[in-house]
């Protein structure tokens with residue numbers, strides 16, 4: 254059975270097929286991640302035009318076939334093109350990193366409109382923000398993604414004794430249990446370097462902000478490059494452990510020759 | 511395969527790796543090869559061996575060629591003509607349709623792709639750099655990478671790094687295809703065609 258379906262879609266990735274066609278891996282609002290086939294899209298006069306370029310939000314019509322892995326697109330229209338993401342080499346890096354994570358960790362055809370909104374938000378933020386904010390926005394996106402997938406870390410108290418963040422310092426973060434270990438309980442943590450990672454109050458604070466604030470508020474805070482990098486490594490390990498998928502690296506900056 | 515047909519299975523597995531070829535088509539091709547006569551088989555095998563052994567990359571433009579330097583680079587009429595930078599050799603074949611003017615080419619053998627982790631070191635940018643450094647007969651560089659995210663990123667990058675040479679660097683026009691219609695064009699294509707507008711000559 255095939256029926257025509259209409260939904261919003263954000264193209265995550267294009268895969269060239271023989272001839273003028275392409276596969277489009279897209280995140281859709283109503284069907285989750287899907288693989289769509291766009292016939293003839295590489296021809297200059299293709300009716301798809303630029304609608305299915307990566308990072309573009311479109312409304313697509315496609316023939317949805319149950320139990321099929323790919324579906325043919327019949328029509329699409331651009332809703333938001335996020336044009337800066339195509340013109341700025343730094344923005345492309347972080348937009349690519351964000352959609353690649355989604356492509357990696359999300360299974361096919363599981364509807365999740367909150368996730369769709371998250372991807373829309375990160376692209377919106379990357380599109381309109383200054384270069385110095387891009388990395389931190391990406392880190393906020395990873396944190397929000399972890400929470401959305403069901404691994405929201407506990408950041409206000411110790412996982413062992415429940416000591417609150419205000420009462421005591423919490424120098425460790427447990428990758429496996431997803432939360433903090435306080436200075437009173439740290440003897441356990443100091444023995445297991447793989448599960449427990451050192452975390453600074455500054456990083457704890459920013460993680461907390463990521464979970465409780467919107468993107469536009471996160472933007473105001475600036476961390477040092479080394480704190481950003483530490484946080485990136487921590488989030489990567491955390492997501493990889495819980496999703497059991499490899500988080501793709503951010504591509505190198507093209508601006509450094 | 512149930513029977514003991516290892517060599518046939520091996521052939522199918524090789525054919526299956528071709529772009530756009532699935533298992534079924536690979537099987538059909540393998541069975542066709544199986545019933546070919548010896549002459550046909552040797553001609554096929556020889557031609558595959560030939561492309562492998564005879565085709566090299568031109569040391570000037572990186573295009574595929576049987577003679578180094580390639581016929582385009584050694585063409586006297588193209589001396590001092592603009593260089594068109596493209597992603598793949600197949601793009602040169604497409605551009606050769608233009609008859610009104612002679613150009614030279616540079617083939618990158620790929621495009622920058624933040625989505626696939628392909629960076630400047632993975633494509634033939636170093637060679638383009640060397641060519642521009644060593645020659646002072648280049649009046650213009652035309653960036654003709656594809657007008658999609660990756661081709662665009664490649665063009666933006668090349669434009670940046672070629673600036674110090676003080677040679678005009680231009681980008682092929684993007685926008686409406688000849689014979690197309692405004693009514694049926696999308697927002698990105700329309701905006702590109704307005705941004706890339708030019709005076710009527």
Ligand SMILES: [Zn+2]
Nearest residue numbers: 411414435438
């Ligand atoms: Zn404790």
Ligand SMILES: [Zn+2]
Nearest residue numbers: 568571580583
């Ligand atoms: Zn050549």
